[in-house]
Amino acid sequence: MISRDTCVARDLVDPLRGFRDRFVIPEGIIYLDGNSLGPMPRNAAAVLNRTIEQEWGHDLIRSWNSAGWFDMPVRLGDRVGALLGAAPGQTLVCDTTSINLYKAIHAAIGLRPDRSVVIAEDESFPTDLYIVEGAMKSAGRPMQRRLIGTDGPSIDALLDRDVAVAVLSHVNYRTGELLDMAAITRQLHDAGALVVWDLCHSIGVVEIAFDRHAVDFAVGCTYKYLNGGPGSPAFIAVAKTHQAAAQHPLSGWWGHAAPFAFDRNFRPDAGIKRFLCGTQPIISMRGVDAAIDAMEGVEVAALRQKSLALTELFMSRVAELLPGLDIVTPRQASLRGSQVGIAFDKGFAVVQAMIERGVIGDFRAPDLMRFGFAPLYVRFADVWDAADILASCINSEVWRDPRYSQVAGVT
Amino acid sequence: MISRDTCVARDLVDPLRGFRDRFVIPEGIIYLDGNSLGPMPRNAAAVLNRTIEQEWGHDLIRSWNSAGWFDMPVRLGDRVGALLGAAPGQTLVCDTTSINLYKAIHAAIGLRPDRSVVIAEDESFPTDLYIVEGAMKSAGRPMQRRLIGTDGPSIDALLDRDVAVAVLSHVNYRTGELLDMAAITRQLHDAGALVVWDLCHSIGVVEIAFDRHAVDFAVGCTYKYLNGGPGSPAFIAVAKTHQAAAQHPLSGWWGHAAPFAFDRNFRPDAGIKRFLCGTQPIISMRGVDAAIDAMEGVEVAALRQKSLALTELFMSRVAELLPGLDIVTPRQASLRGSQVGIAFDKGFAVVQAMIERGVIGDFRAPDLMRFGFAPLYVRFADVWDAADILASCINSEVWRDPRYSQVAGVT
Numbered sequence: 001m002i003s004r005d006t007c008v009a010r011d012l013v014d015p016l017r018g019f020r021d022r023f024v025i026p027e028g029i030i031y032l033d034g035n036s037l038g039p040m041p042r043n044a045a046a047v048l049n050r051t052i053e054q055e056w057g058h059d060l061i062r063s064w065n066s067a068g069w070f071d072m073p074v075r076l077g078d079r080v081g082a083l084l085g086a087a088p089g090q091t092l093v094c095d096t097t098s099i100n101l102y103k104a105i106h107a108a109i110g111l112r113p114d115r116s117v118v119i120a121e122d123e124s125f126p127t128d129l130y131i132v133e134g135a136m137k138s139a140g141r142p143m144q145r146r147l148i149g150t151d152g153p154s155i156d157a158l159l160d161r162d163v164a165v166a167v168l169s170h171v172n173y174r175t176g177e178l179l180d181m182a183a184i185t186r187q188l189h190d191a192g193a194l195v196v197w198d199l200c201h202s203i204g205v206v207e208i209a210f211d212r213h214a215v216d217f218a219v220g221c222t223y224k225y226l227n228g229g230p231g232s233p234a235f236i237a238v239a240k241t242h243q244a245a246a247q248h249p250l251s252g253w254w255g256h257a258a259p260f261a262f263d264r265n266f267r268p269d270a271g272i273k274r275f276l277c278g279t280q281p282i283i284s285m286r287g288v289d290a291a292i293d294a295m296e297g298v299e300v301a302a303l304r305q306k307s308l309a310l311t312e313l314f315m316s317r318v319a320e321l322l323p324g325l326d327i328v329t330p331r332q333a334s335l336r337g338s339q340v341g342i343a344f345d346k347g348f349a350v351v352q353a354m355i356e357r358g359v360i361g362d363f364r365a366p367d368l369m370r371f372g373f374a375p376l377y378v379r380f381a382d383v384w385d386a387a388d389i390l391a392s393c394i395n396s397e398v399w400r401d402p403r404y405s406q407v408a409g410v411t
Numbered sequence: 412m413i414s415r416d417t418c419v420a421r422d423l424v425d426p427l428r429g430f431r432d433r434f435v436i437p438e439g440i441i442y443l444d445g446n447s448l449g450p451m452p453r454n455a456a457a458v459l460n461r462t463i464e465q466e467w468g469h470d471l472i473r474s475w476n477s478a479g480w481f482d483m484p485v486r487l488g489d490r491v492g493a494l495l496g497a498a499p500g501q502t503l504v505c506d507t508t509s510i511n512l513y514k515a516i517h518a519a520i521g522l523r524p525d526r527s528v529v530i531a532e533d534e535s536f537p538t539d540l541y542i543v544e545g546a547m548k549s550a551g552r553p554m555q556r557r558l559i560g561t562d563g564p565s566i567d568a569l570l571d572r573d574v575a576v577a578v579l580s581h582v583n584y585r586t587g588e589l590l591d592m593a594a595i596t597r598q599l600h601d602a603g604a605l606v607v608w609d610l611c612h613s614i615g616v617v618e619i620a621f622d623r624h625a626v627d628f629a630v631g632c633t634y635k636y637l638n639g640g641p642g643s644p645a646f647i648a649v650a651k652t653h654q655a656a657a658q659h660p661l662s663g664w665w666g667h668a669a670p671f672a673f674d675r676n677f678r679p680d681a682g683i684k685r686f687l688c689g690t691q692p693i694i695s696m697r698g699v700d701a702a703i704d705a706m707e708g709v710e711v712a713a714l715r716q717k718s719l720a721l722t723e724l725f726m727s728r729v730a731e732l733l734p735g736l737d738i739v740t741p742r743q744a745s746l747r748g749s750q751v752g753i754a755f756d757k758g759f760a761v762v763q764a765m766i767e768r769g770v771i772g773d774f775r776a777p778d779l780m781r782f783g784f785a786p787l788y789v790r791f792a793d794v795w796d797a798a799d800i801l802a803s804c805i806n807s808e809v810w811r812d813p814r815y816s817q818v819a820g821v822t
Contacts, residue, residue, distance in 0.1 A: 024468045026468075026471070031471065037467075037475075040463065045460070045463055052455065052640075057437075058435075058437050060440075060448060061447050061771060064641075096689030096690055098665075098690075099663070099688060099689060102661055126664050126674060127663045127689060129675055129676070131661075131663060133662055133677050134660035134661055134677070138549035138550075221690070229467055229693070231691045231696075233692060249513070249545035249548050250509065250545055251542060253536075256541065264533065265541075266540070266541035278506075278507030278508055278509030278538060279508070280507070280642045281644060281695030281696075282642045283640055283643075283692075283695045355473075
C-alpha cells in the first residue's frame with residue numbers, strides 16, 4: 001500500500017536525488033510547471049554573471065573570439081544533440097522554436113519538389129500550425145495542409161504520395177500523449193515523405209534517437225525540461241544527409257559559407273550552419289550552457305524512468321482521491337511524456353487556488369489543468385502532496401471564491 | 412591651436428560628461444568599437460541579476476505576467492521608437508536584425524504586388540543583401556535585385572515604376588557615410604516605392620525622424636550605440652499606415668491576434684504585434700531595458716552634436732599626423748555617421764597593435780580600419796590619444812611584427 005511515507009522512502013533511494021540540489025526551488029513550492037519554464041539551475045547565476053561582467057563588461061568585443069561567443073550555436077547545438085541521439089554537426093542552438101520550425105518546414109518542402117501536401121496536427125501547439133501556413137505560403141508553389149484530428153483522420157488516412165512532410169509533436173502539449181517516433185518516421189519514409197518533429201515537450205525527459213530513427217528534422221525549445229531560462233534560444237536538428245540540399249530563405253550572414261568574407265551573394269555553409277541566420281542573444285544562450293552543465297552525469301534513460309514513475313504515481317493517486325476526474329493523459333507508460341493533463345470545467349480556478357497553496361501547475365483553455373513532472377527536481381513526496389492539494393481544492397469547491405481570475409503561464 | 416590640453420578642457424565642459432560614469436570602461440582602454448558592441452551600462456548587472464535571480468529563480472513562471480516578460484517586445488519597442496522619432500505602437504524589440512529585415516522586405520514586396528524589383532546596395536552589410544535574396548525567393552512571384560554601386564549606378568539610375576522597395580543603410584558600416592533619409596524616402600515615395608532603412612549604425616547616435624519622414628519600415632540592432640549587450644534582440648519599426656495590410660510568413664503565435672485563444676488558423680494581430688513570431692530571450696531582452704535606462708536624460712540631438720565633434724577631431728588630427736592616409740569617411744558633417752574608416756593595406760596589423768596599446772577599434776577585410784566614436788563615453792582626450800597611438804603604430808611600422816595575426820570583432 002502506497003503512503004506518503006513510502007514516497008519519502010522512495011525519494012531517499014532515488015538515484016537522481018542529488019540533482020534537486022542543483023536547482024533553485026523556492027521554499028514551500030512544489031513546481032509542476034517545468035514543462036513551461038524550467039527552474040534556475042544553481043550554477044546559472046555564476047555562469048551568467050561571468051558572461052555579463054567579465055566577457056561583456058571587461059573583455060568587450062574580444063569575447064566574440066576569446067569567450068567563444070561566435071561558436072556557441074554549434075557548440076551548444078552539439079550538447080543538445082547528445083540529448084537527441086544526434087551525432088555532432090547536426091544540431092544548432094539559435095533563434096526561436098517558431099523560426100526554426102519555419103526553416104525546417106521550408107527546407108523539407110524544398111526537398112520534395114514534386115509533392116504538395118504538408119500534414120500537421122489539429123491539436124498541436126498553435127505556432128506549429130501557424131508556421132506551417134507561413135511556410136506553405138512562401139514555398140514558391142501551391143501547397144495544401146492536411147490535419148490529423150484527435151478523433152480522426154489519422155496519419156494513415158492522410159498519407160499518400162502527395163505528402164512532402166509531416167510536422168508532428170513528439171509529446172502533445174495538452175494531453176501529454178507521446179507519439180511513436182520510430183514507427184511514424186518509418187511510415188512517413190515508406191511513403192516518400194519527410195518528418196519534422198517538434199520536441200518541445202520531450203527534450204530532456206524522453207529518450208530520443210534522432211540518428212537511429214533516421215529523423216529528418218527536429219526543433220524544440222531549451223527552457224522547459226532543459227531549464228535554459230526564460231525564452232532561451234531554441235534548437236534545430238537537420239540530418240547530415242539533407243544538409244547540402246536543404247534550403248530556407250532566412251539567409252542571414254551567420255549561415256554563409258564564409259561570414260567574414262563579406263561576399264555580395266549568399267552562398268550557404270555546406271553543413272548545419274546554413275540553418276543559422278543572424279547574431280544570437282549571447283547572455284540568454286549562456287543559460288543553455290549552464291543548464292546542460294547542471295545535467296552533467298545523468299542519462300536520459302534514468303530521467304525517463306523516474307518521469308514515468310512520477311506521472312504514474314500522480315495519476316493513480318488522483319484516480320484514488322478523485323474517482324471520475326477526467327485524466328486526459330494516457331495511463332500506458334509508452335504513450336505518455338512527462339506531464340499529466342486533467343480536463344475539469346472549473347480547472348482555471350483550481351489551478352489558481354493550488355498556486356496559492358504552493359503547487360504551481362498551469363491551465364490551458366478551455367478546461368485543462370496541466371502538471372509537469374521534471375525528474376531532476378520533483379520528488380515522489382511532492383507528487384503525493386500535490387495530489388492531496390488538488391483533491392482538497394476540488395473537494396472544497398474553491399471556484400466559489402471570486403479571487404481566482406488571472407491566467408498564469410505561457411507555453 | 413588644438414592640443415591635448417584643449418581636449419581635456421573640452422571634456423570638462425562637455426554637457427554629456429556625466430554619462431561616461433554610467434558605463435563600465437575598463438581601466439586603460441580607449442573603446443572605439445561601440446559601433447560593434449557597446450560597453451556594459453553600469454546598471455545592467457543589477458537589472459540582469461534581478462531578472463535572473465528574482466524573476467526567473469524565485470518567481471518562476473509567474474514572471475511572464477508579474478514581471479511583464481510577455482509585454483517586453485512592445486514596451487521596449489516603444490522605448491526604442493522614441494529614439495527613432497516613431498510614435499508608440501510602431502516598433503518592436505524582438506528576434507535578430509536579419510530576421511526582422513526578412514519580415515520587413517517580405518511585407519514591403521507584398522504591399523507592392525504589381526512591382527518586381529528590390530533595390531539594395533552593393534556595399535551594404537552583407538546580411539542585407541543575403542536577406543534580400545531570401546525574401547525575393549520566397550515572395551511568391553519572380554523578383555529581381557538591382558544594386559546601387561559605390562561607383563554607380565546610383566538610386567536615380569535604378570529607380571523606376573518596377574521598384575517595389577529599396578533596402579538602404581542609413582550609415583554605411585564600412586565608410587560611415589550617412590544617407591539623406593528625408594530626401595531618399597521622398598524620392599522613393601514619389602516613384603511609388605517603399606523603403607526599408609537599416610539603422611544598425613545610426614540608432615542612438617544620429618537623429619532619426621521615422622514619422623516625420625514617413626518612413627515605411629526600419630530595422631536595426633540594439634547592441635551597438637544602444638549598448639544592450641552581446642547579440643541583444645533587434646528592433647523593427649513599421650509605419651502605422653502599413654500595419655493592417657503588411658504580411659510576412661514568420662507567422663508564429665506571438666504575432667496572432669489572440670495568442671492564448673490557441674486558434675487553429677493564423678489571424679494576425681491588427682497592429683505592430685503581427686511582426687512578432689516566437690518566445691523572446693528574456694534575459695537578453697532585459698539588457699535593452701538597462702541600456703535605455705542608462706541613456707535617461709540625454710537628447711539624440713546632443714549625442715549627434717558631440718559625435719560629429721569627436722569624429723571631426725579624429726579626422727583632422729589623423730590628417731595632420733599622417734598626411735596622405737586614406738580616410739574613407741566623408742569630412743562633411745551632414746554626410747557621416749559616428750565612425751571613421753581608414754583604408755590602409757597594413758590595417759589589420761595596425762588595429763591589432765593598437766588593441767595591444769589599449770585602443771580598441773576593428774578591421775574589415777580587405778584593408779579597412781574602423782573606429783567608432785560613441786558620445787556617451789568617448790572623451791575628446793581619448794580621441795587625441797587614439798590618433799597619437801595610430802600614428803605611432805604606423806610610423807613604427809608595427810606590421811613588421813609577426814604577432815598580429817587574429818581578427819577581432821564581429822560586426
